[in-house]
Amino acid sequence: MEVYLDNNATTMVDPKVYEEMKPFFCDKYGNPNSLHKFGAGTHPKMVEALDFLYEGINAADEDDIIITGNACESINTVLKSVWIDKILNGDKKHIITTEVEHPAVTATCKFLETQGVAVTYLPVNDEGILEAETVKQFIKEETALVTVMWANNETGKVFPIKEIGTICKAAGVAFHSDATQAIGKVPVDVQDCNINYLTFSAHKFHGPKGVGGLYVKKGSELTPLIHGGEQMGGKRAGTVDVASMVGMGWAMHLATSTMALAYEKNHVSKLRDKLESAILELPETIVIGGKDNRTPNTTLISIRGVEGESMLWDLNQKGVGASTGSACASEDLEANPVMNAFGSDSELAHTGVRFSLSRFNTEEQIDYAIDVIKGAIVRLRAISSSYAYAPESHNSGL
Amino acid sequence: MAKNDLISGSIWDEYSDQVVNRMNNPQHQGEITEERAKELGTKLIVADFGAESCGDAVRLYWAVNETTDEIVESKFKSFGCGTAIASSDVMAELCVGKTVDQAVKITNIDVEFALRDNADTPAVPPQKMHCSVMAYDVIKKAASEYKGVDMESFETEVIVCECARVSLATLREVIRINDLKTVEEITDFTKAGAFCKSCIKPGGHEEKEYYLVDILADTRAQMEEEKLKTAADASESGELTFDKMTLVQRIKAIDTLLDEEIRPMLAMDGGNMEIIDIKENIPHYDLYIRYLGACSGCASGSSGTLYAIESVLKQKIDENLRVLPI
Numbered sequence: 001m002e003v004y005l006d007n008n009a010t011t012m013v014d015p016k017v018y019e020e021m022k023p024f025f026c027d028k029y030g031n032p033n034s035l036h037k038f039g040a041g042t043h044p045k046m047v048e049a050l051d052f053l054y055e056g057i058n059a060a061d062e063d064d065i066i067i068t069g070n071a072c073e074s075i076n077t078v079l080k081s082v083w084i085d086k087i088l089n090g091d092k093k094h095i096i097t098t099e100v101e102h103p104a105v106t107a108t109c110k111f112l113e114t115q116g117v118a119v120t121y122l123p124v125n126d127e128g129i130l131e132a133e134t135v136k137q138f139i140k141e142e143t144a145l146v147t148v149m150w151a152n153n154e155t156g157k158v159f160p161i162k163e164i165g166t167i168c169k170a171a172g173v174a175f176h177s178d179a180t181q182a183i184g185k186v187p188v189d190v191q192d193c194n195i196n197y198l199t200f201s202a203h204k205f206h207g208p209k210g211v212g213g214l215y216v217k218k219g220s221e222l223t224p225l226i227h228g229g230e231q232m233g234g235k236r237a238g239t240v241d242v243a244s245m246v247g248m249g250w251a252m253h254l255a256t257s258t259m260a261l262a263y264e265k266n267h268v269s270k271l272r273d274k275l276e277s278a279i280l281e282l283p284e285t286i287v288i289g290g291k292d293n294r295t296p297n298t299t300l301i302s303i304r305g306v307e308g309e310s311m312l313w314d315l316n317q318k319g320v321g322a323s324t325g326s327a328c329a330s331e332d333l334e335a336n337p338v339m340n341a342f343g344s345d346s347e348l349a350h351t352g353v354r355f356s357l358s359r360f361n362t363e364e365q366i367d368y369a370i371d372v373i374k375g376a377i378v379r380l381r382a383i384s385s386s387y388a389y390a391p392e393s394h395n396s397g398l
Numbered sequence: 399m400a401k402n403d404l405i406s407g408s409i410w411d412e413y414s415d416q417v418v419n420r421m422n423n424p425q426h427q428g429e430i431t432e433e434r435a436k437e438l439g440t441k442l443i444v445a446d447f448g449a450e451s452c453g454d455a456v457r458l459y460w461a462v463n464e465t466t467d468e469i470v471e472s473k474f475k476s477f478g479c480g481t482a483i484a485s486s487d488v489m490a491e492l493c494v495g496k497t498v499d500q501a502v503k504i505t506n507i508d509v510e511f512a513l514r515d516n517a518d519t520p521a522v523p524p525q526k527m528h529c530s531v532m533a534y535d536v537i538k539k540a541a542s543e544y545k546g547v548d549m550e551s552f553e554t555e556v557i558v559c560e561c562a563r564v565s566l567a568t569l570r571e572v573i574r575i576n577d578l579k580t581v582e583e584i585t586d587f588t589k590a591g592a593f594c595k596s597c598i599k600p601g602g603h604e605e606k607e608y609y610l611v612d613i614l615a616d617t618r619a620q621m622e623e624e625k626l627k628t629a630a631d632a633s634e635s636g637e638l639t640f641d642k643m644t645l646v647q648r649i650k651a652i653d654t655l656l657d658e659e660i661r662p663m664l665a666m667d668g669g670n671m672e673i674i675d676i677k678e679n680i681p682h683y684d685l686y687i688r689y690l691g692a693c694s695g696c697a698s699g700s701s702g703t704l705y706a707i708e709s710v711l712k713q714k715i716d717e718n719l720r721v722l723p724i
Binding site for chain 2: 305306307308309310313316317349350351382383384385386387
């Protein structure tokens, strides 16, 4: 049996999404900017896709949702636009973010620092959540932007976006949220949260890879990252990939309906909890950051004495796919900064394994995965030089 | 960047079959108890190296015959990734049947080589080479405990890149002999820095005492200082050739000659000239000049006068000098 439990990395394309995309490869292949019927014939489905996107995040019609290549591009567009508009050509010089953002945010902020921008990286609390009050403390007169992820990719922790949005609005500071890990897992409502910019990626909610979205609230400045055409109202040049746009629209529609979110909250979380509880039956296992305020599909578990990469190896041998933030599993031998952000236990950086489910996982798959995971833990702890001699400690999921 | 760098493959695809097999089924994993050591008529040695908080930790067990110093049995326990477990397994195997002194000579390069499926194909991707270093370190730790000496006593030289086992002395020598100017060149010549990259600069996977960037900077600073001293000494003894001169010495030599042989001629017509720059354009040295006074705008400045200046400089200073008026 093969069980995919790495849905925070990417997801399977929903078969319904795939069906909706198919006509735009070999049948309705016209350039949407062309005047003839081959081009114009693509428009109805593009309009439908946009409607789905606007509904999915509750964007107002006067706002923009720009189709991009991926969330990285969307995020770069926001951050570099703020840099150009408010810092280079304005009187601001400061950006606030967190220590646990995706590299799309962190690496862009690091680049902006080389250009003279002051960036504050706010710490998270013991549960891995940024407290809204912390944001309030660090907002200054020169702050141009606050950028905080909606949900964390490693822990699944959901951040207090509504409270942060309220604080930013009161301070007159633009607010961006990377919602890549939130859409399709928890409700995302841009109007309810005072969001100026929201970014997302289709492949995280059962859409195709290579297409993302950038929401821009009316009145929020946006200097394009990519020039060279009038597509997307001149905000993002390049021939629109109609198939991908349609795919993202349908993926959004299927992932954010009331029924879909309820299924995520009730069914997917039950499977996640079953998996989590079974692992926690073993001694010296903990849920990193605890169980509260998480996306329904994610659990990040530290298994004492078992290095993350070797755990993934064993799981892979038995057809189970998961993820680790361990340095040994990365190309550059750098531990995942999210693990380091917890700080209290440096061993977490090497023993954390992330399981992220989707609506396509079944109970049978989870039962199989539990057996495989437990078997791997037993085998690797038998080899481990540290587990056999570890001092007694409490086994707790808190 | 090149074609092969554009799509990063899975590091697992680069593991040898030996690594895979030993990861899945390590042959020497386990413990040696006091009872077992007694049963074998040996002394039990238990050595730990690394820490779970650093991502790698290994415990090595030896049963050593105290009469012959032979390692009769060897086992390991390892907290680490797949390559760390496979490296520990082959390391334990390599120890069996060797004396303690022979075992200390086993390096991480021997461990990696023993994990290869064939001699020409590395057993692990470059960034995983550091996993075999821990195997080498724990052997030294076990040997130091058996002999009752300090671990450092087994090191005869300062190793900068542990993955490729390149010493500080070698690095300094290679930089000097080959006039290396970049870390990339050092890596090409020695393989230092080609693997886990911790030794290149601070902030890598492991903290190091020496970094390639510093060794390069220090060595080049020494080389420059020696070059200046050599140039000064040669200048003093009158043995200095133009190609060995510093930029300042070159300007000074040319300016002196101009004062002696060229400027007096130009002054007779109310003219002069100044040196703007000298650039190496091997095999040539391009002297950029500007005419002053009456020479400025004079037609002869690009023909007769120029030829005269260049001839004198070629004859008296260096035949590769070219004069370029701007």
